[in-house]
Amino acid sequence: MISSIDKTTSLHLNNEVQFLCFTLDGELDSQLYAMNVFKIREIIYYEGEFTQTAGENDGIMLGFLTVRGESIPLVDMKRWLYYSPQDPRRDLRPYSIEGEKSLVVICNFSNYTVGLKILGVKRIIQKSWSEVVVGSEYGFDGRSKVTATTKYDDGSVIQILDVEKMVADAFPMLEGFSSLELQSIEAINSDKIILLAEDSQFAARSLQKIIEKLELKYFTFPNGKALLDYLFSEDVIAHIGVIITDLEMPMVSGFEVLKRTKENPQTRHIPVIVNSSMSSDSNKQMAQALHADGFITKSNAVEIEELLKKFLAHS
Template sequence: MISDVDKTTSLHLNNEVQFLCFTLDNESNSQLYAMNVFKIREIIYYNGEFTETAGENDGIMLGFLTVRGESIPLVDMKRWLHYSSQDTQRDLRPYSIEGKKSLVVICNFSNHTIGLKILGVKRIIQKNWSEVSVGSEYGFDSDSKVTATTKYDDGSVIQILDVEKMILDAFPMLEDFSGLELQPIETIRSNKIILLVEDSKSAAKSLQKIIEKLDLKYFTFPNGRILLDYLKSDNNIEHIGAIITDLEMPEVSGFEVLKQVKENPQTKHIPVIINSSMSSDSNKQMAKVLDADGFITKSNALEIEELLKQYLTEY
């Protein structure tokens, strides 16, 4: 079910998505959470031992589990929801997921493999992106771990978690490493504006750092709908140098952005670069079929520099 890559790619073409709905506590009316199915490699019950992290075992990370010889970091999702970057020394053990077995979602995204400990799986739901609301519309603050929401069958709210933010919270050293990766890239001489489309605040921040390092102007949009509305209302299309868009976004997906930009005679000349953690061969092929001008692994600075140098003729 989860490995059906071609089916998931076709969902993107119809501006649809599948979410795994899961719970983190035993309450009968417990909050439902969700993440994109396409980021999931497998779901397992893990009965084996895991290697605890060095030092106090009171943070987000529980340690490392071994799956078919592969060592994978394990994060307690309930602990993460109670984590605050303003109080990194807080003891999160009282918020641990309690269960007889460890139910673990193994995920692959942004060149990382990670295990997420949850309590229970509800089911997989299919939604049109128009049925998914941007988190900020529900008043979530800037440090929120919820990137968007949608509704379950009974009308209850499902909170879609920002897994990119979870990665940086669990492994803060990765944000520092991104600074080292920026060192080789050089300024691009251009007055063109780069349009960035990304619903994850942490991922958008990474993109912005790269574009600033390239010394380019940019505007950031939290979803594809707002980007498309901007293109329709803007009278300065000629000043746009490129669009860099995520694939999975509330309201309008990245593939839908690509389709509409390339089908519009006024905007089809604008280079559209897909920036996604879901870099499967099928997604890359579909992007090519839809005339994407590039497909890069999530916020890879060198790949972004190479493509923008290619399309910004004033460098």
């Protein structure tokens, strides 16, 4: 299974994606969840001791595990489904994943490494992004923790989890660092519109805060299809200054947004910035091959300011 995770980004050329499908409870017909395999470094059974965090251990974080000398924070994914920012001190221990061994998915994204405790792995599925529907399901706290849904072999619904939001909920101190970054950026004088494509509601809000601080006009779309539909509607192209797109999105991926924008003579002049939590060399090389004008790690305010100043200087 691990070797099958080590795929090249050639999937993106066909607007395809692979998801790891997993369960969080032991019921026979338990809900299937999924996450993109490109975020996954490895999957392990962890039998060592956890280094518990100071104070109560009744929240999302279970503590730290040590893998080949590296200390990695561990999050209980089932606890997170019951977490609410409105009640951050709620005791989540009754919702813990119960298993004989600790099955941990170790992920790299947004410059962080984190371990996600799950109960069981079903398998890896391959889908066209056109088979992935923008999420309308909600977490148990009434706030969306699901970016999209797709179907398993038997027709049952798979909920694709918003791991960016999970990281923000588990590590609220990162918000403080983001606020400090925002203070250092300044307004850009331009009448052009910025188009944003991002399926994670949390990541979209972070991006919107940056663009608002820069005092620029923008429209946000939950996937690449919605952005392209707007871009190619009547009398729009002339008003667009820059496109900022995520890579992994339902219906149409960011790679497809990039490809279609740069292939069309009417839009190839519009700068396209890839804003992704998956900053691997292969993703960067693929983006460059498709003529991306910039690649930033989600959502770095200073990098975004520098690129937008560069691209909007004469608009």
